[in-house]
Amino acid sequence: MAKKEVVKREIELIGRTKGDEPCPVCTEADEFISSRVKNDNKITYKKTEVTDEIAEKEKIDSIPLIKDCKIYDDGKKKCREIEGFDKEEDWSDL
Numbered sequence: 001m002a003k004k005e006v007v008k009r010e011i012e013l014i015g016r017t018k019g020d021e022p023c024p025v026c027t028e029a030d031e032f033i034s035s036r037v038k039n040d041n042k043i044t045y046k047k048t049e050v051t052d053e054i055a056e057k058e059k060i061d062s063i064p065l066i067k068d069c070k071i072y073d074d075g076k077k078k079c080r081e082i083e084g085f086d087k088e089e090d091w092s093d094l
Contacts, residue, residue, distance in 0.1 A: 008071040009043045014050055015064035026064040029085035033066075036094045066090075 011033060015026030030047060037043040055063060062083040069079040082090050 004072040004074055004076070006070045007042065007073050010067075010069045010071070011037065011043065011045045012048060012067040013046075013064050014048045014060065014066070016049060016051075017047060018049060023063055025085050029064050029066065032085075032087050032091070033094070036091075 013026065013030055013033065015029070016023045017026050017030045033045055037045045050058075050060065050063065054060075064083075064085055066082040066085070067079060068082065069077055071077045
């Protein structure tokens, strides 16, 4: 069976990278991901800034929360949610 090819990738970082009290891990994740995807037109990256109130309402226990979805050539979409940020463990394929 042929290996499915990733034709598109969507990454969303949910956290605090701005304001008076940015989350240090959120900022590290944003800088790392931004630098890796800036010249890759197959990857869409967006940030969603959250407050404590939004995090509580949306039941987000830990920030950053990163949603990483891969869309394959057969049209299937596989997503994962990552709490926190570990560039070696979670992002070796970026």
